[in-house]
């Protein structure tokens with residue numbers, strides 16, 4: 001097994017349905033701390049996604065295109081095994097509030113049980129992003145509030161959403 005403790009590689013996992021400016025802030029801050037960061041699109045079995053995998057990947061790639069040490073990856077497997085396979089020493093998650101903390105704490109304990117050599121690190125969100133979520137963005141899209149949704153998405157994401165036919169009412 002690779003000695004992940006010595007790596008300077010982190011993984012930022014999530015559903016990213018779609019990726020928001022809040023996620024991107026966490027990603028940029030992680031990229032400033034680590035040599036290499038994987039933005040990992042994974043499957044949360046508790047969620048039914050609005051966007052298909054290809055669209056989520058395309059938007060995520062666009063969001064990371066100006067951060068040279070970030071690579072977007074996709075897996076329908078387990079987070080701990082992907083992190084191990086990629087040689088990551090840390091799983092980084094953004095935390096907005098107590099609800100996030102409670103949920104992420106459970107995930108962290110589960111992942112540590114399975115991969116004790118990989119630490120989960122929590123990054124508190126930027127205050128201005130505390131109320132931003134993919135759920136909010138999806139609601140704005142379904143309500144046809146294009147300008148409001150645009151502000152919460154990476155530049156160019158709206159065009160991909162329209163091109164892929166998820167459009168606005």
Ligand code: PNS
Nearest residue numbers: 013014015042043044077078079107110
């Ligand atoms: O953005 P989300 O939906 O909160 O991200 C959750 C995600 C996708 C990171 C989580 O569901 C996950 O790690 N899925 C991969 C499968 C896995 O490892 N499940 C065990 C996690 S406790």
